[in-house]
Amino acid sequence: MPSGLQALLGLFLLFAAAKIGEELFERLRQPALIGQILGGFLIGPSVLHWLKPSPNLDFMAEIGVMFLLFQTGLDTQPEEILEHGLMSFLVAVLGVLTPLALGWWFALAVGENPVTARFVGTLLTATSIGITARVLADFHASRTAFGRVILGAAVLDDILGLLALSTLTSFAGARPSLINMLLTIVFVSVFFVLVLVLRRTAWPRMNRRMSGWRARSPVWSFSLVLLLGFSVMSAYIGLAAVIGAFLAGIFLSESNEIGPLRQQAHAVGSFAVPFFLANIGLKLNTADLFSGRAMFLIAMITLIAIVSKLAACGLAALKLGRKDALRVGLGMIPRGEVGIVVADQSLRIPAIPNQYYSIGIAMAVLTSIIGPLLLRLVMRPPAAAASPVSAAAKPLSSACEPPGG
Amino acid sequence: MPSGLQALLGLFLLFAAAKIGEELFERLRQPALIGQILGGFLIGPSVLHWLKPSPNLDFMAEIGVMFLLFQTGLDTQPEEILEHGLMSFLVAVLGVLTPLALGWWFALAVGENPVTARFVGTLLTATSIGITARVLADFHASRTAFGRVILGAAVLDDILGLLALSTLTSFAGARPSLINMLLTIVFVSVFFVLVLVLRRTAWPRMNRRMSGWRARSPVWSFSLVLLLGFSVMSAYIGLAAVIGAFLAGIFLSESNEIGPLRQQAHAVGSFAVPFFLANIGLKLNTADLFSGRAMFLIAMITLIAIVSKLAACGLAALKLGRKDALRVGLGMIPRGEVGIVVADQSLRIPAIPNQYYSIGIAMAVLTSIIGPLLLRLVMRPPAAAASPVSAAAKPLSSACEPPGG
Numbered sequence: 001m002p003s004g005l006q007a008l009l010g011l012f013l014l015f016a017a018a019k020i021g022e023e024l025f026e027r028l029r030q031p032a033l034i035g036q037i038l039g040g041f042l043i044g045p046s047v048l049h050w051l052k053p054s055p056n057l058d059f060m061a062e063i064g065v066m067f068l069l070f071q072t073g074l075d076t077q078p079e080e081i082l083e084h085g086l087m088s089f090l091v092a093v094l095g096v097l098t099p100l101a102l103g104w105w106f107a108l109a110v111g112e113n114p115v116t117a118r119f120v121g122t123l124l125t126a127t128s129i130g131i132t133a134r135v136l137a138d139f140h141a142s143r144t145a146f147g148r149v150i151l152g153a154a155v156l157d158d159i160l161g162l163l164a165l166s167t168l169t170s171f172a173g174a175r176p177s178l179i180n181m182l183l184t185i186v187f188v189s190v191f192f193v194l195v196l197v198l199r200r201t202a203w204p205r206m207n208r209r210m211s212g213w214r215a216r217s218p219v220w221s222f223s224l225v226l227l228l229g230f231s232v233m234s235a236y237i238g239l240a241a242v243i244g245a246f247l248a249g250i251f252l253s254e255s256n257e258i259g260p261l262r263q264q265a266h267a268v269g270s271f272a273v274p275f276f277l278a279n280i281g282l283k284l285n286t287a288d289l290f291s292g293r294a295m296f297l298i299a300m301i302t303l304i305a306i307v308s309k310l311a312a313c314g315l316a317a318l319k320l321g322r323k324d325a326l327r328v329g330l331g332m333i334p335r336g337e338v339g340i341v342v343a344d345q346s347l348r349i350p351a352i353p354n355q356y357y358s359i360g361i362a363m364a365v366l367t368s369i370i371g372p373l374l375l376r377l378v379m380r381p382p383a384a385a386a387s388p389v390s391a392a393a394k395p396l397s398s399a400c401e402p403p404g405g
Numbered sequence: 406m407p408s409g410l411q412a413l414l415g416l417f418l419l420f421a422a423a424k425i426g427e428e429l430f431e432r433l434r435q436p437a438l439i440g441q442i443l444g445g446f447l448i449g450p451s452v453l454h455w456l457k458p459s460p461n462l463d464f465m466a467e468i469g470v471m472f473l474l475f476q477t478g479l480d481t482q483p484e485e486i487l488e489h490g491l492m493s494f495l496v497a498v499l500g501v502l503t504p505l506a507l508g509w510w511f512a513l514a515v516g517e518n519p520v521t522a523r524f525v526g527t528l529l530t531a532t533s534i535g536i537t538a539r540v541l542a543d544f545h546a547s548r549t550a551f552g553r554v555i556l557g558a559a560v561l562d563d564i565l566g567l568l569a570l571s572t573l574t575s576f577a578g579a580r581p582s583l584i585n586m587l588l589t590i591v592f593v594s595v596f597f598v599l600v601l602v603l604r605r606t607a608w609p610r611m612n613r614r615m616s617g618w619r620a621r622s623p624v625w626s627f628s629l630v631l632l633l634g635f636s637v638m639s640a641y642i643g644l645a646a647v648i649g650a651f652l653a654g655i656f657l658s659e660s661n662e663i664g665p666l667r668q669q670a671h672a673v674g675s676f677a678v679p680f681f682l683a684n685i686g687l688k689l690n691t692a693d694l695f696s697g698r699a700m701f702l703i704a705m706i707t708l709i710a711i712v713s714k715l716a717a718c719g720l721a722a723l724k725l726g727r728k729d730a731l732r733v734g735l736g737m738i739p740r741g742e743v744g745i746v747v748a749d750q751s752l753r754i755p756a757i758p759n760q761y762y763s764i765g766i767a768m769a770v771l772t773s774i775i776g777p778l779l780l781r782l783v784m785r786p787p788a789a790a791a792s793p794v795s796a797a798a799k800p801l802s803s804a805c806e807p808p809g810g
Contacts, residue, residue, distance in 0.1 A: 004753075005640040007464075012633040019626050026619035059412070059461055214431035217675055221424050224676050228417040235410040267669035268676055270622055271629050348409075 007056045011275075014057060014282065017043045018274035031131045031368045033277055033336055037361070040278030046286040053283050057275065064276030065344065066245040067269045068337060070227050072129075073249015074258075074265055076155050078196060088152030090316040095153060095332050096160040098312035099124035102304050110297070115168075115351035122168050123343060123360050124305050126161025128336025128368060129154035135372045136331070139379045146324040149317055150331040161338045162246055163188055166239045169345055188239065195247045199254040207255055220264045223252050240345055280340055280361060283347075288358035297355075298362045305367050309333050327378055333371030339364035412461045416680075419462060419687065422448045423679030436536045436773045438682055438741055442766070445683030451691040458688050462680065469681030470749065471650040472674045473742060475632050477534075478654015479663075479670055481560050483601060493557030495721040500558060500737050501565040503717035504529035507709050515702070520573075520756035527573050528748060528765045529710050531566025533741025533773060534559035540777045541736070544784045551729040554722055555736040566743045567651055568593055571644045574750055593644065600652045604659040612660055625669045628657050645750055685745055685766060688752075693763035702760075703767045710772050714738050732783055738776030744769035 017039035025035025043050040051057075104121035112120070132150055133142065141147045166188045210218045227248040234244030255261055288294055314329030343360030346352045422444035430440025448455040456462075509526035517525070537555055538547065546552045571593045615623045632653040639649030660666055693699055719734030748765030751757045 004467075004646070005637070007467075008633070008637050008640055008646055012630075012637045015633055016630050019620070019630055022626075023618060023620045023623075032620065056464055059464060062409075062412075213428060215424070215428045215437065217671070218428075220672065220675055221427075225417075225421050225424055228413070228420055232410070232413050232417045235413055241409070241413055263668070264672035264675075266622070267625065267672035270625055270669075271673055 007054075010051055010054060010057055011060065013043055013051050014040060014060075014278045015274055018278035021278070022274070031128075031134070031334070031336065031372070033130075033340075034365050034368055036274050036277035037281040037284075037340075037365065040281030041284050042281070044282040044284065046284060051282060053279070057279050057282070060272070060275040061279035062241075062276075064272040064274065064279075065242055065341060066227065066231055067265065067272045068276055069242045069246040069341065070249040071262075071265050071269050071273075072158065072337060073246040073251075074253050074262055075129075076158065076246075076250050076253060078155065078159075078250065087317060087319065088149050089156065091149055091153035091313045091328060091332070092156035092160065094312040094316045095127070095309050096125045096157060096164075099305060099308035100164060102308045103301065106300065106304055112353075113351055115349065116353065116356060118168055119342070119346055119349070119352050119356060119360075120301065122161070122164040123339055123363065124301070124308065124335065125157070125164050126335060126338035126342075127154045127157045127309070127332045128334045128338065129158065131334040131336050131368050131372060132331045132375070135375050135379070139376075141379065146317065146320055146327045146331070149320070149328055153313070153328075153332065157332075158246075158338055159192070161342070162243050163192075165338075165342055165345065166243055168342075169238070169240045169349070184238075187237065188243070191237075191247065195251050199251045203251060203254055204256070207257075217264070219255060219257050219261065223248070223255075223261060223265075226251065240341075242341055276344075277340075280344060284358050284361060285354070288355045289362060294355060294359060297359050298366075301359060302363045302366045302370075305335060305363055306333055306370065323378070327375065330371060330375040330378065333374070334368040335364045336368050339367075412459075415456055415459060415462055416465065418448055418456050419445060419683045420679055423683035426683070427679070436533075436539075436739070436741065436777070438535075438745075439770050439773055441679050441682035442686040442689075442745075442770065445686030446689050447686070449687040449689065451689060456687060458684070462684050462687070465677070465680040466684035467646075467681075469677040469679070469684070470647055470746060471632065471636055472670065472677045473681055474647045474651040474746065475654040476667075476670050476674050476678075477563065477742060478651040478656075479658050479667055480534075481563065481651075481655050481658060483560065483564075483655065492722060492724065493554050494561065496554055496558035496718045496733060496737070497561035497565065499717040499721045500532070500714050501530045501562060501569075504710060504713035505569060507713045508706065511705065511709055517758075518756055520754065521758065521761060523573055524747070524751055524754070524757050524761060524765075525706065527566070527569040528744055528768065529706070529713065529740065530562070530569050531740060531743035531747075532559045532562045532714070532737045533739045533743065534563065536739040536741050536773050536777060537736045537780070540780050540784070544781075546784065549729075551722065551725055551732045551736070554725070554733055558718070558733075558737065562737075563651075563743055564597070566747070567648050568597075570743075570747055570750065571648055573747075574643070574645045574754070589643075592642065593648070596642075596652065600656050604656045608656065608659055609661070612662075622669070624660060624662050624666065628653070628660075628666060628670075631656065645746075647746055681749075682745075685749060689763050689766060690759070693760045694767060699760060699764060702764050703771070706764060707768045707771045707775075710740060710768055711738055711775065728783070732780065735776060735780040735783065738779070739773040740769045741773050744772075 018036040019039075021035035021037070021039025021042075022032045023035070025032050025038075042048055045052055100121040102121075103124040104117045107117035107120040108114070129151065132154065136142045136147045136150065142151065163185065167184050207219065210222060215221060227245055230244035230248040230251075231241040232244070234247075235241040249265075252258075252261060289298070309332045310329035312329075313332040314325045317325040317328040319325075320328065340361060343357055343364065346357050346360060347354070423441040424444075426440035426442070426444025426447075427437045428440070430437050430443075447453055450457055505526040507526075508529040509522045512522035512525040513519070534556065537559065541547045541552045541555065547556065568590065572589050612624065615627060620626060632650055635649035635653040635656075636646040637649070639652075640646045654670075657663075657666060694703070714737045715734040717734075718737040719730045722730040722733035724730075725733065745766060748762055748769065751762050751765060752759070
């Protein structure tokens with residue numbers, strides 16, 4: 001029983017720390033997911049020593065990150081990219097390639113091995129849709145031209161970021177040949193395309209037939225089976241399991257009961273995701289953060305993260321005028337969920353020095369705080385009385401709230 | 406990665422087996438929780454050998470049983486016992502003491518040690534409210550006099566059964582002195598009474614103040630913290646963690662957002678509970694079930710389970726007339742959730758032979774199938790057109806559906 005009590009106490013402490021951190025950061029108008037990470041960091045070995053990382057907590061964190069990316073997938077509408085046309089596409093692609101290349105080049109320049117260099121590049125690719133969506137909603141700007149460009153680009157961005165992660169994890173051990181990397185990209189692309197096609201063809205028909213199933217909440221049960229099944233398939237073909245979780249979410253986002261489904265996923269997410277985020281903080285190592293070289297690397301990588309997105313996305317959106325192009329660039333800065341997930345995966349790749357886990361998390365935290373801060377500076381204050389347009393923007397913005405928040 | 410893949414594959418197989426079992430049993434109009442147990446049993450080492458018990462699966466099962474009893478607590482309205490008056494009370498108390506005493510006596514008579522004897526008694530105490538509620542709802546009988554007596558008694562029954570479990574787990578090692586057992590009962594009773602009082606005094610005030618919290622779904626987040634916190638407290642004072650989970654559910658059943666709360670608990674339950682139930686089946690050992698002595702014990706203990714509830718509860722309800730008294734007696738036969746939880750706890754008590762785990766599960770499965778079968782025989786067929794009374798009975802009956810189903 002003492003070992004059972006220990007495990008239970010660990011779950012309680014980590015969960016409570018995450019939730020208190022979330023509430024505090026919400027009150028400070030800062031991203032909730034950062035509050036949850038800091039909650040775990042505070043009770044962990046670096047500060048209060050109340051709790052140590054353990055296999056049980058890692059296991060719960062695994063479940064948590066699956067639900068985090070499942071929720072991200074559920075909130076993703078790939079059709080939105082088309083809707084906002086060429087500009088979203090351009091912003092996303094330039095905004096992924098520029099930081100990927102710059103990060104990769106920088107890590108090689110400071111003498112890291114090729115796998116680590118690819119990791120640093122991958123780390124910088126994906127914008128956190130949740131954090132910027134929150135700022136846009138605060139300013140009733142979700143339905144403006146630049147708001148739509150940001151949200152559309154961030155969707156494609158997530159997909160491209162997870163594609164980059166796929167090639168990273170599947171060729172972590174060996175020195176990758178170009179052929180093998182291309183093969184993975186083709187493989188993953190086929191998986192993505194298959195999901196995108198089936199969700200509009202086979203799934204709606206299947207979904208309708210489920211009303212005849214007898215078990216309670218059949219669609220939710222099926223969704224959970226699909227989530228676990230896609231995750232297993234991903235892991236089986238050598239990708240991170242979270243890619244499957246994300247694809248399961250995208251697949252199901254076309255359901256005719258998407259409202260209840262999102263609520264159910266949110267109910268489980270509220271339980272499971274805090275374990276992932278707080279565990280991220282628990283594993284943060286102060287020694288890795290506060291050495292001279294680490295601080296240099298964090299400062300440089302964060303700077304590259306900010307400048308590369310700002311320049312690439314701003315340039316791609318220049319047609320909107322200079323002011324709105326600046327807003328697009330600033331809105332794409334925060335690396336939240338996907339950056340944290342990429343950093344977390346690095347712990348499984350022996351070729352990447354452990355230090356880079358903490359550096360990656362620090363970059364994600366810093367960009368998630370700095371991005372919204374800068375964006376708020378160049379936004380108009382919200383209209384005192386909500387206009388009909390801004391009221392109509394509400395449902396979209398709430399659908400885009402950070403799943404972890 | 407292979408070990409991660411293994412763990413993930415285990416989760417997927419166990420979950421899918423549980424859900425398929427649930428759906429099949431619903432179609433056969435049999436209790437869904439039995440279908441989930443059989444799903445795990447079929448893919449386990451006794452039959453198909455697809456999956457073996459593992460620490461990760463046990464951990465998920467722990468989370469599952471916490472949510473199972475949390476949901477049971479949420480659906481419990483302790484006030485219902487008062488509402489249905491003395492008869493529910495009498496049915497519950499006699500219906501707990503008779504099988505407890507008979508089971509205890511029987512195990513001693515066949516030569517088992519005192520701890521095992523107390524275990525067999527405890528196993529037989531608690532009726533499964535979900536299974537009978539389902540039958541009553543099918544016959545639109547939830548609001549009849551005998552229906553109310555059954556539902557009221559089953560609530561008290563659960564509480565008494567978990568009290569009995571408390572004394573079992575806290576004195577499993579040593580030969581218990583009468584003083585120590587009385588102390589535990591006093592201790593647990595104080596915990597129960599405190600929860601019952603605070604839920605009507607402090608909680609409603611606190612609940613109202615939560616509307617000012619900023620994090621998403623504050624009441625749900627607080628409920629999860631409370632669930633983990635009460636479970637830790639229970640384990641800390643030497644009780645089974647599930648007792649705390651049950652008390653957390655009872656505490657929160659007085660919330661002003663009880664509807665959403667039940668839905669959120671159900672969403673997590675749909676994910677977590679199948680792991681508990683299917684894992685029960687996975688751990689079932691055919692060798693323990695099919696020896697001559699095991700079959701004798703299963704037959705005798707199941708017989709005692711049926712006869713003791715039928716006689717004690719039937720007699721206590723005799724005032725309703727012989728026909729309704731028979732229905733009350735039959736309605737109290739199924740031992741579902743709580744019986745399975747008690748059997749599961751036995752694996753942690755070294756003094757109890759492992760065989761009794763499988764015997765306990767077999768008894769719970771058999772009574773859960775035989776009870777509803779007999780009850781259906783003595784019920785009137787449902788009215789072709791639902792009367793206003795039976796329509797009014799719907800919300801109650803759906804609130805009482807088995808959380809595992």
